[in-house]
Amino acid sequence: MQSYTRHQLKQDKFASFVSKEVQLATEHRKTIIAATAGIGVIIVALAAVMLYINSRDEKASVALGEAMRTYTAPLRDPAAPATPEVKTFTSVKERAQAAVKDFNQVATEYSSTRNGKFARYMTGVADVDAGDLKGAEQNLSEASSFRDRDLSALAKFALASIYRDSQRDQDAIRLYQELIEINSVAVPKSTAQFELAALYEAKQQPAEAAKVYEQIQKDEQAANAPDKKAPAGAQAQKSPIEEMAANKLAALKQNAPR
Numbered sequence: 223m224q225s226y227t228r229h230q231l232k233q234d235k236f237a238s239f240v241s242k243e244v245q246l247a248t249e250h251r252k253t254i255i256a257a258t259a260g261i262g263v264i265i266v267a268l269a270a271v272m273l274y275i276n277s278r279d280e281k282a283s284v285a286l287g288e289a290m291r292t293y294t295a296p297l298r299d300p301a302a303p304a305t306p307e308v309k310t311f312t313s314v315k316e317r318a319q320a321a322v323k324d325f326n327q328v329a330t331e332y333s334s335t336r337n338g339k340f341a342r343y344m345t346g347v348a349d350v351d352a353g354d355l356k357g358a359e360q361n362l363s364e365a366s367s368f369r370d371r372d373l374s375a376l377a378k379f380a381l382a383s384i385y386r387d388s389q390r391d392q393d394a395i396r397l398y399q400e401l402i403e404i405n406s407v408a409v410p411k412s413t414a415q416f417e418l419a420a421l422y423e424a425k426q427q428p429a430e431a432a433k434v435y436e437q438i439q440k441d442e443q444a445a446n447a448p449d450k451k452a453p454a455g456a457q458a459q460k461s462p463i464e465e466m467a468a469n470k471l472a473a474l475k476q477n478a479p480r
Contacts, residue, residue: 282332286341289324293317293348318351326361339368343377350384358384372408375401379409379417386421394421412438412463419470428474435474438467 291309295317298310311317325345332338346361362384365377378397385394398421401414415438422431442464460468 278332279335279337282328282335282337282341285328285332286325286337286344289321289328289341289344292324293321293344315352318348318353321348322352322354322357329361336370336373339365339370339373342368343373343380346377347380350380355384355388371404372406375404375406375409379414382417386424391421391425411441415441416466416470423474428478432471432474435467435471439464439471442467 295309295311297314297317298304298312300312304310311320322345325341325348328341329338329345332341342361343365346358346365349355349358349361359381362377362381366374366381368374368377378401382394382397382401385391385397395418398414398418401409402411402418405411415434419431419434419438422428422434442461446459446461446464
């Protein structure tokens, strides 16, 4: 009897163990299936998002192309009749005003796309041609805050030109210094340096301009220093940028009061 009881207990324990393992396996299988289904839903959702983004990018690209065609449309004589086959305008201002409208529509409808952001920059550029400096400053300031390094640099460069023309020299200097620090592909460091030096020259500050030209020379010499593997005594050739800075510096010294 005792033997039977012990044997029965072992069987009961084994059955209980198997039952629990089966239950755990079932629960895990349900979890795995649920997780797999969840991943499937996520993948489908991501695919839908990507299709939506690609679709919007394509639409934004087409819309931006149309706006660019307006901005570059040919001009006709005011007395000449318009032709329906080709979009034309009677003046730069008229064309720019139409382009502002088109670019702004693209920038507003597709603000999350790169084409939409570029359209915001172009709205500011077209504003300048239309004579709307307030609108230009507003649109270019917005574009200058974009995370896109090159697009932001282009906007800052255009904005600095507006500030120079508006006698807001300190604002222009600040932007040029920012562009020098950023050193983007769209607006290289040397481009911003030459513009800054030209601004100092226009302000009759030759000493400040000379410092910028000297810095350009130093930067170019460092960038074009002979390779360590080059033969002893080898000298680096002056780059066109360094030559330009040297010529500007020489002209400054020649024109300096004696």
